[in-house]
Amino acid sequence: MDWKPHAERLAAEVTPPVSRWRDAVAGTPRHFFVPRWWEPAGGGTWALCDGSADEAAWMRAAYSDTSLVTRVGPLHADNASPEGQPAGLPTSSSTMPGLAVRMLRHGLLYDGADLGLIGTGSGGSTALAVHRLGDKHVTALDVDPYLTEAATARLASLGMSPRVVTCDASGPLPGDFDRIVSMVALRSLAGVLAALRPGGRLVTTLARMNVIITADKEADGVARGVVEWDRAGFMSVRSGADYPPGASELFAAVRGREGEDVTEGRYPVLNVAEAWDVRAMLELAAPGVETYYEEHGEQRTAWLVHRDGSWARASATWIQPPTVHQGGPRRLWTVLERIRHRLNAEGGLPIYGSRVHITPDGACHFTRGGWSASYG
Structure with a gap:
């Protein structure tokens, strides 16, 4: 050959x-x-x-x-x-x-x-x-x-x-x-x-x-x-033969549930996993949140779930304002919309190009201008 x-x-x-x-x-x-x-x-x-x-x-x-x-x-x-x-x-x-x-x-x-x-x-x-x-x-x-x-x-x-x-x-x-x-x-x-x-x-x-x-x-x-002004998607490190179940059971439980809060969202439904700068900022704001997304024709639905029991579901046709259901101790879609508002207001998000320092305990600290955040 x-x-x-x-x-x-x-x-x-x-x-x-x-x-x-x-x-x-x-x-x-x-x-x-x-x-x-x-x-x-x-x-x-x-x-x-x-x-x-x-x-x-x-x-x-x-x-x-x-x-x-x-x-x-x-x-x-x-x-x-x-x-x-x-x-x-x-x-x-x-x-x-x-x-x-x-x-x-x-x-x-x-x-x-x-x-x-x-x-x-x-x-x-x-x-x-x-x-x-x-x-x-x-x-x-x-x-x-x-x-x-x-x-x-x-x-x-x-x-x-x-x-x-x-x-x-x-x-x-x-x-x-x-x-x-x-x-x-x-x-x-x-x-x-x-x-x-x-x-x-x-x-x-x-x-x-x-x-x-x-x-x-x-x-x-x-x-x-x-x-870096560069980006990459890699599988997460694992300690065993497979990844732990994560929030998949919670996702199944809340997939079609009526929310404790039901509102109209400000921005179109987004596949958060594919919007890498938004996804990075969401992880810093709500560490451990997991994302799910489906499309059926022009109908878009996105879910955010967390092991602490917080969840959100947003659904809409194409770019129409979505109906948002949220439950649990935190309002995850509200957190996401704050990030998207910053993106619209400033034309970008501060994570890429930020300075970083990593302390011996493994924590990673980001700063850019007046913005700061930590991971780990």
Whole structure:
């Protein structure tokens, strides 16, 4: 199978001609790391794709700048039956190559730097890092023993032998590093900050916030940096085989319930998960809130739910003012509308481009102008 022309085309798409990452992308057989993957099948289910059954489709998928889902719930595509169509959330993937390169570039890697790469996944991003830094300077970490075993074997077959470790990135990390780049969205930064050497650089996103943070650790143990004018969506870090149920049971219970407060909303119904700057600000204002959204023709409905029992549902036709039902201890839609009002009034939200400092307890503090907020 001649994969090199496909990899060279992908490299030209996701890197500029003078980039040191171009040869890494062009020299990485991504299809080798993703022999099977999942694609949406409708109704919240997933269909298995087997590369060996259709090599042309395999090349198109593997050498496109898209993420390929490799694990749904606890079921990895490598071990799945073609007849099954699992339902659930993706729990691992092969990150889109352009995004992997962007995250690594934000790390400002240099020759001889020791890199901790969180989220081994398929192993493809680890291969890119090894191309740049060499085996002995790359440590890849993942919570899933199957993922680390499979990635180790696939990397070894390509002559690569980085350190690959099974560990929970929400706790202490094994070792210390000059650079830590996370390909999963973290909830607490205490463990990664402790594993960062003084002068070291952290690049990560945060759970439920599609922001890229870059911060450099200083002598006082605090990391200071910025929220980049860039954004990325990664799966949240997990500690077990699957994500906990979250607020899904509450969502089912309140899906069609009459609210304690019923009002007319000020703004059209919004798919909050896709409005990344709004979603980030909502997480800071109401940490842990989960979002759901449906469209049926021109009818739009959005839900906000929280484990504390708060919930909101807004429904309307197209861009008409929605009917809003709210219940529980907090009025979540009211919180959301305050954020949207600020967006309309100021033309933007302060999260992107803000300054950030991360304290040793893992809390992340944002400031921009007169605005401030904290996460964790």
